[in-house]
Amino acid sequence: MHEPGTGPQINPIPPKARGFQGLRAGVVSRTMAGGVDYLLVILTTLGSYVGVVVLLFLFDPRDFHPPTWSFGEFLLLGFAYMFLYLTLSFATTGRTIGARVMGLRVVGRKGKKMRWVPAALRAAFCTAFPIGLFWCAVSRENRSVQDLVLRTSVVHEWPVAHEAPTLLDAELRRPS
């Protein structure tokens, strides 16, 4: 008889996807994840501009003039957002939102979650040199330039809910 929580757990990953869990992801998956992340950062940057405009209007509606930001200023803000976003994602869950959507996870040298400093380094590298991602198409180990330098990996690891009940929990919890 299993104790609650120690019984056979339900594997929520579809059978077709189980074979490549834990393997390094290829260029298509990672590009799609990156695309989602870039889209989010661009929307956040534009949203920031809109927020500033709204605030300025609320503070002085009579003398309101929309601010004019250069492309470089937008780019700088976008880079800052990207760096913060990637650092937070790598160091906390190992997943950006794009990576979560695509079922990917960034892991460190030993296959575990990255610490803050390496995460910040990798985030800076990815922000400054995004094209380095495409080296994973050529690399025999599916590693991008950032992965080669920082000895990290991006692996398939479809997100699952950890609170999935064991099969016998329901029966054991039932009042006898």
Add this chain to the structure above:
Amino acid sequence: MTEGPTTDDAAAADARALVVRRAGPSLPASVEGPVDVALGAAVTVARPVVAVAFVAGRAVEPFVRGAWSLAARPPLVPAEWTPAAFANRLADRGRTLRFAAGADATELTGQTLDLVVPTVVEPVLDRIDLTSLVIARVDLERLVGAVFDTMDLTELVLDRVDLHRVVTAALDSLDLTALVRERVDLASLAEEVVDEIDLPDIIRESSSGVAGEVVDGARLSAVAGDELVNKWIDRFLQRRKARRTQAPGEAAPDPTEPAGEESTDA
């Protein structure tokens, strides 16, 4: 049947004793001795007498037969006047009378039996314990087996028994839930059922909505795209060995285990 075989055997022995005791009334002890002596003497004397008579009869039989033939058809006597012809005429007459009286005789016999049988059998039955007699003398197992062999018991039950009523009454008298809990290893049963019906797949299908299926589809398509691109590039670079995509550390992370924080990193 609530009694065991031992009780049945004892009852059968009692019944047998009862039957034997009633079958032969015992003689007074003072008479038994002389009677036994007389019987023994009679048997001792009778045996040689019967043997001698038998041998003598066989010896004189041809002479008797010859004498009877001569007496039945004496020479020089007309055929119709011989004793044989006379005996034949008597036999014809008797036969005619027998056939004429046959029907009456049968009816008379039936009436006689009607009168005699109850008169004889009823007192006999009153004096014996028929049930005990049957139990003692009849091989009931063989008898019942033979009876069962001649009939289709299942068909008989289906035909004659109100099974719905029987089953309902049986179920009414049982606490089926308690019985199942007491007798059935529910945990093992549940595990077997889960093994048979791929429950995880059912849960996954029921809990993941349309959006989940779309995301799963996109991920699988992306993986297929990865493999395609890898194949093209490997072919272009004329690589013969497969890519080493196994991640370091954990060979294939258990999706149900949360990942721990890495202690050292680059």
